[in-house]
Amino acid sequence: MITKRQYFATVDKGEQEYTIDIVEETSNVFTVSIDGKTSTVDFARMGDNLYSIIIDGRSYDIDITEKGDNFSVLMGGDHFDVEVLDEMKRLMKLRTSAGLEGRQVIEAQMPGMIWKVLVEPEQEVKAGQPLMILVAMKMENEIKAPKDGVVQELFVKPDQTVAAGDKLAVVE
């Protein structure tokens, strides 16, 4: 059975959208077109995140970290964040992105321990104002307000350990 899919991708949250068509020829070999330019790709998994990829005879060793539809791709010294959506998800994203205005949920960008919480609920804050300090690997990292607003919710307390992606606060 030949698998065919079409995706829409952006790189590093850029404005340019690429249309990618993929045909799976065998379990390892794919024909991939990006905006009409077609390549033959041999794609083999080497480890949890490591892939060997041969595009028209050129060999690349790449690292891909997957988080939902977002892929962090590391090739040599170059790092790319690629979002890949199918038609349905692309439409859903266009609809929901308008609804998030105003309310900002701040998430931990890394695992760590909350050392200090510098604000209280209902407190007014300015964009860039430190809300709390997260310590990871002996480094202190300020978590700042993304916009002017009021701290609606605080989800963490000092000495609490958090994982990447955990909700820390809401500024509205």
Added chain:
Amino acid sequence: MPDIKKILVANRGEIAIRVFRTCRRLGIKTVAIYTNADRTAPHVRYADEAYCISEADNDTSYLKADKIIEIAKQAGAAIHPGYGFYSENPTFVQRLEEEGIIFIGPSAEHIKLMGSKTGARNAMVEAGVPVVPGTKNAIRDVEEAKKTAREVGYPIMLKAVHGGGGKGMRLVKSEEDFESSFRMASSEAANAFGNGDMYIEKFIIGPHHVEIQVLGDKHGNALHLFERECSIQRRHQKVIEEAPSPFINDATRAKMYDVAVKAVKAIGYYSAGTMEFIVGEDQNFYFLEMNTRLQVEHPITEMITGVDIVTEMIKVAEGKTLTYKQEEIVRNGHAIECRIYAEDPSNNFAPSPGLITVYETPGGPNVRVESGAFAGYEVPLYYDPMIAKVCSFGKTRESAIIAMKRILTEYKVSGIKTSIPFHQRVLKNETFLAGNYDTGFIDSKFDMEDLQRKEQKDPSVALIAAAIKQLLSEKISAQRSVTRRDVGESNWKRFGRLTSLGNRLG
């Protein structure tokens, strides 16, 4: 003093393994200590004996002096401190002396003397070593400090008397910033080191951080192992070092070696140590501080001299004389070290602890990798982010850079983010390639945004890779979902679902 038969390394990670390697070569038994966060760490497996010292997962878990001393006594081992933790703690060394445990390092008095920046400064002035203009003694009062800063002349550097690692340090460019900077630095120092005393130094323009590796023994012998240039620093922490320095000239070099050895002799220092200097654009150099321990960057000195610094430390601790005389030490070639941190350079160097899923180390000629990591290792949240240091060697600086570029391409670490892409950028930077960088390199000569900027790069390979990965992920999740729903369903239903899935994917 008897020969040392067994050594406990009061440390973890790559430096514990580094010391153990020399022990193995010398036929000395080894003892590791570990916390439960490090049960699977390689240093535990590398050692002949291993003892858990702490159940607690925090950054003080390797600071259980009572436990370490108890284990060392039971095992009959001398203690090597590595760097960090107890490596420059005079109280700990004093206790070892009282308990009759050999410490492989300098005396408590030397650590204490050089650990106090004002004490060290005064001792160096007495030994004839040039020091940066500034205050001689600790300043607590902000008004007094402001007056002194005016006398020294702006820009000035505020430094914590008991500081290190960039903590409690502030550059002040004008008097109007002085008061707030002083209060912040002093409070930071009080939090980090339990003492908020500060001192003031003249800020040197276009400064280079050049350090001289020294060795001394208990018989009054002292020698230098040439210099290292450590000016590539982020947040006042070294990230790339090289030996020899591409900046200083031979006349400066000779003067610095001379001063460093004289200073070691003047204070009667023994074991390995490093005299750190700041060198201005005009090649004038000033003493910064002395590190009374084995340093992270010691491998590049070992590469250009062939001297095993840990062996010398052990011999000195046994009361023997140094293996070499100064004239027997020959400098050969050029070596570079990159410190690989578990950090995400594309996200403002955010810490990136977690599970290493792929770990492939570089090989081939002119490579040295010191690491405590492996595939399957969970980089703990609680300790320093350095997971490895990779060193390259070449007959010339150019060949050492070429070797390092290759090494970094071969070095694969997956699952966590590392600073490898950052190092690769530095190695392409024209100022770095010209050897013309100072400690302001990252702020002024290195385009940090280049790590984020992608418009000049062709993203097509990344797009292809991500799209194929997405396709495969969808297929896997579709198969899983069919398998899950299979339970309790009839063959007809299963056939229907498979047909529908086939239509969707086909």
